[in-house]
Structure formats: C-alpha cells, structure tokens
Amino acid sequence: MILEVSGIRKSFGKAEILRGIDFGMDRGEVLSIIGSSGSGKTTLLRCLNFLETPDAGRIAVNGETLFDAASPTRDSAKVLRRKRLHFGLVFQNFNLFPQYTAFENVTLANLLLAKDTDAYRQNKAAVIGGIEEEAHRLLKQMGLSDRENNYPHQLSGGQCQRVAIARALALKPDILCFDEPTSALDPELTGEVLKVIRELADQRMTMIIVTHEMAFARDVSSHVIFMDNGIICEQGTPDQVFGHPQEERTRQFLQSFIQ
Amino acid sequence: MTPEQWSIVFNALNVGFLQTLRLFFVTLIGAIPLGLLIMLARRSSFRPLSWLTQGLTWIIRGSPLMIQLLILYYGPGLAFDWHPWGGGEAGRFSAAATAFIINYAFYFAEIYRGGIASIPAGQEEAGLVLGMTRTQIFFKVKLLQMVKAILPPMSNEVITLVKDTSLSRIIALQEIIWAGQKFLKGSSGISASILPLLCTVVYYLIFNGLLTILLTRLEKQLSYFR
Numbered sequence: 001m002i003l004e005v006s007g008i009r010k011s012f013g014k015a016e017i018l019r020g021i022d023f024g025m026d027r028g029e030v031l032s033i034i035g036s037s038g039s040g041k042t043t044l045l046r047c048l049n050f051l052e053t054p055d056a057g058r059i060a061v062n063g064e065t066l067f068d069a070a071s072p073t074r075d076s077a078k079v080l081r082r083k084r085l086h087f088g089l090v091f092q093n094f095n096l097f098p099q100y101t102a103f104e105n106v107t108l109a110n111l112l113l114a115k116d117t118d119a120y121r122q123n124k125a126a127v128i129g130g131i132e133e134e135a136h137r138l139l140k141q142m143g144l145s146d147r148e149n150n151y152p153h154q155l156s157g158g159q160c161q162r163v164a165i166a167r168a169l170a171l172k173p174d175i176l177c178f179d180e181p182t183s184a185l186d187p188e189l190t191g192e193v194l195k196v197i198r199e200l201a202d203q204r205m206t207m208i209i210v211t212h213e214m215a216f217a218r219d220v221s222s223h224v225i226f227m228d229n230g231i232i233c234e235q236g237t238p239d240q241v242f243g244h245p246q247e248e249r250t251r252q253f254l255q256s257f258i259q
Numbered sequence: 260m261t262p263e264q265w266s267i268v269f270n271a272l273n274v275g276f277l278q279t280l281r282l283f284f285v286t287l288i289g290a291i292p293l294g295l296l297i298m299l300a301r302r303s304s305f306r307p308l309s310w311l312t313q314g315l316t317w318i319i320r321g322s323p324l325m326i327q328l329l330i331l332y333y334g335p336g337l338a339f340d341w342h343p344w345g346g347g348e349a350g351r352f353s354a355a356a357t358a359f360i361i362n363y364a365f366y367f368a369e370i371y372r373g374g375i376a377s378i379p380a381g382q383e384e385a386g387l388v389l390g391m392t393r394t395q396i397f398f399k400v401k402l403l404q405m406v407k408a409i410l411p412p413m414s415n416e417v418i419t420l421v422k423d424t425s426l427s428r429i430i431a432l433q434e435i436i437w438a439g440q441k442f443l444k445g446s447s448g449i450s451a452s453i454l455p456l457l458c459t460v461v462y463y464l465i466f467n468g469l470l471t472i473l474l475t476r477l478e479k480q481l482s483y484f485r
Binding site: 051097108112113167 | 382395484
C-alpha cells in the first residue's frame with residue numbers, strides 16, 4: 001500500500017473535527033472524499049500535508065511511518081520538509097504566488113530545493129535546465145504553454161488552478177491531494193480543471209480528491225469515502241457508495257445533491 | 260530687499276534646509292529597520308514583550324512628538340544632571356534624530372504589521388507544502404507582497420516626516436523654519452520680513468514633489484502583480 005492512515009484524531013479547542021480516521025490506498029488509485037461542510041474532509045487533507053498535527057493516529061507512506069502520535073519525534077525542519085514532499089496539495093483558492101509568472105510559480109520550489117544538492121554545486125546549468133524543461137512539459141500538459149509568462153492576475157480561475165496543479169506535480173509527489181479544486185470556479189471553468197484531473201487519473205497518478213462534484217467523483221474514482229461528523233461513515237467503490245449506499249446518512253447526503 | 264539681501268536670505272535658508280534634509284534621511288535610515296524590530300517584538304509569542312511593545316506604542320503614538328523632543332533633550336539634564344547630548348547644534352541634532360527615529364519607528368512598525376496581516380495565510384501554506392523553509396517563504400514569497408502593501412501608507416508617513424522635521428525647532432535645531440523665522444524680527448541688516456519664511460514653503464513643496472514622483476514610480480514598479 002502506498003498510503004496507510006489509522007486512528008487519526010484532531011480537535012480544535014473543544015471541537016473534535018476528526019474522530020478516528022482509518023483508510024489505505026494502493027498506488028495509482030484515485031480516492032474521492034465526499035461529505036458535507038464541516039465533516040472534516042479538509043482537516044484530514046491538511047493533516048496528511050503536515051499543515052495540522054493530528055492529536056492521535058499514524059500516517060505511513062510506502063511502509064515508512066511519517067507520523068505517529070504514539071511515538072512523537074522531534075523532526076528537524078529539514079526532515080519535516082522531506083516528509084511533506086511525499087504529498088502535494090492543490091488548494092481551493094489556488095494560492096499561487098502573485099509576483100511570479102505561471103512558469104516561475106512552477107519552478108520556484110524546485111530551484112530552492114536544488115540549491116542544497118551536490119548535483120547543483122557540480123553542474124548548476126544542467127540542474128536548472130532540467131527543472132525548466134520539466135516546468136515547460138507540465139504547463140504544456142495543462143494546456144498552458146501560451147500562458148507561461150502571464151502573472152496569476154492575468155489568468156482565469158481555471159488557468160490558475162491548472163498552474164497550481166503543475167506547481168504541485170513539479171515536485172513529483174507520491175500522492176497528490178486536491179482540496180475542493182473547483183469550488184472557487186465558475187461552472188464553465190470547472191470542466192477544464194476536472195478534465196486535467198481525469199487525465200492524471202488515466203496516467204495512474206495516485207490522488208486524493210475532496211470534492212462536491214458528485215458526478216465527477218463517481219466517474220473518476222476507484223474508491224470513495226463518505227465522511228460525516230469526523231468519521232468515515234461509509235466507503236467503497238463509486239458504484240457501492242453512489243449506487244447502493246448502505247447508511248441512512250449517506251442516502252440523505254446524496255439525496256440533497258439530486259434535488 | 261536688494262539682491263545682496265536675498266542672497267543672504269537664501270544662504271541662510273539653504274543651510275537650514277540642509278539640516279532639515281539631514282534629519283529627514285537619518286530618521287528614515289534609523290526608523291525603517293527599528294520599526295521591523297518593534298514589529299517582531301509586537302508579534303512575539305513571549306507575551307510580556309508583546310505587551311510592553313503595545314504599551315510603548317500607545318505612549319509614543321498617543322503623545323505629541325513635540326513633547327517627546329522636549330523631554331528627551333531637556334529631561335536627562337534637569338532630572339538626573341545627566342547630559343548625554345553634548346552641547347551646541349550637534350547635541351541638538353543627536354537628540355532630535357533620536358526622538359524622531361523612535362517616534363517614526365513605532366508608526367512604521369504598525370504599518371509593517373498591517374502589511375504582514377494583509378498577506379493571506381494560504382501563501383505561507385502553499386510555500387510549506389512545496390517544501391520551502393520559513394525563511395525562504397518570507398524572503399521569496401511574502402516580502403515583496405508586504406512591500407507592495409505598505410508602500411502607500413509608508414509614502415504618506417515619509418511626506419509627513421519631511422514637514423514634521425520642523426518640530427525640532429522647539430529645541431532650537433537650526434532647520435529651515437528656524438532659519439526663516441529669524442528674519443521675522445529683522446536680522447543681518449535686513450528689516451523685518453515675512454518673505455523668507457514664505458520661501459521655506461517653496462523648499463518643502465519642491466522636495467515633497469520630488470519625493471512624490473519617486474514614490475509613485477516605485478509603486479508603478481510593483482504594479483505588475485496584484
């Protein structure tokens with residue numbers, strides 16, 4: 001299994017947002033997490049990306065334990081950064097860096113990371129060339145070759161989100177997470193982002209997608225989790241969860257989307 | 260006034276304006292970095308330091324700069340018979356510059372704080388998930404956005420500072436108002452006249468005009484992103 005998550009709990013003050021989350025993923029799987037606002041979906045993604053520290057539980061990638069609340073380690077900033085890079089995160093609001101072009105947004109982190117390496121010290125030009133070539137390739141894949149030198153404010157929301165996806169992919173994460181990637185977009189821009197995510201699924205990219213796009217989740221996922229009130233209420237194949245939900249709460253939730 | 264008398268007037272005004280400019284630039288050079296330190300202290304997670312800074316901010320911003328000048332210049336000598344500033348124009352300048360640097364640093368700190376607060380938390384988070392260090396995030400991502408955000412309020416303060424330097428007249432610093440004012444009662448064989456004092460206004464207007472052009476250009480430089 002590429003990802004094992006067990007017993008994740010997280011509270012903010014008295015509010016218990018996650019109340020014991022367990023799931024696993026195989027390489028190349030696409031996991032959709034659905035559920036109403038406040039069910040803990042986003043907090044779960046933020047825990048996986050080390051933006052929040054779970055109060056309890058364990059996270060392992062490729063068999064390596066990255067986090068275990070039972071045996072806390074005082075990671076150096078450097079170790080924590082390396083652990084983070086197993087995951088990529090695409091935000092709802094893109095969070096592109098406004099003072100950099102689309103191309104610079106994609107290359108920035110890699111250029112900074114490369115500075116610490118021996119390869120960079122030995123052959124700076126080759127390393128930079130490689131990073132730039134990869135950025136050109138990713139932006140082309142996102143259909144943005146003609147937008148490389150535009151700043152975020154000159155791009156549409158859909159284009160911004162595709163730059164953000166390219167930026168996350170540039171670091172070659174094992175697992176790419178999406179936090180409601182189309183929620184900030186006009187309906188007509190949603191399609192272009194979903195198309196790109198679908199292409200990544202076809203290329204067997206391992207992904208976790210928190211979304212309210214039910215038709216898309218049913219279509220693109222290999223596995224679906226329905227979260228409710230901080231726990232996994234129901235999970236299974238898209239056909240099981242969407243077609244034959246067992247839990248009353250799941251039925252209620254899905255019903256609200258049909259109406 | 261004869262041309263010779265005008266020449267005397269402008270010589271005096273030039274000398275005074277040089278002192279005005281000196282106080283202006285020394286204040287900026289001191290207050291810009293000191294403001295950064297004060298802002299960091301204010302944001303410190305060590306509560307007493309943050310509280311102390313908030314208290315000082317209240318006192319410095321809440322009381323007139325003129326009284327701060329007077330206390331700083333005369334206070335140590337009268338209260339403790341301690342004379343840190345030395346005598347003459349150099350001593351007055353040291354006292355004035357110290358008071359101005361402290362006063363403006365507290366204003367700048369508040370502006371910096373607003374600038375940092377205006378940057379969405381998502382910028383830091385995006386940097387973190389991309390494996391950047393907090394230092395890299397500050398210098399490569401946040402700093403320029405902060406500079407852009409604080410430039411308009413800083414421009415305001417800078418223009419105000421040019422005029423505020425005239426407050427140092429109260430401890431008899433020989434800046435341009437002081438230089439113009441002595442002609443009110445007649446001086447150097449020139450009969451009493453308001454004209455030299457009016458001329459000081461032109462100095463201020465020209466210098467502030469140049470500053471405005473410079474600051475607007477700087478803002479334009481940063482208008483390539485939003």
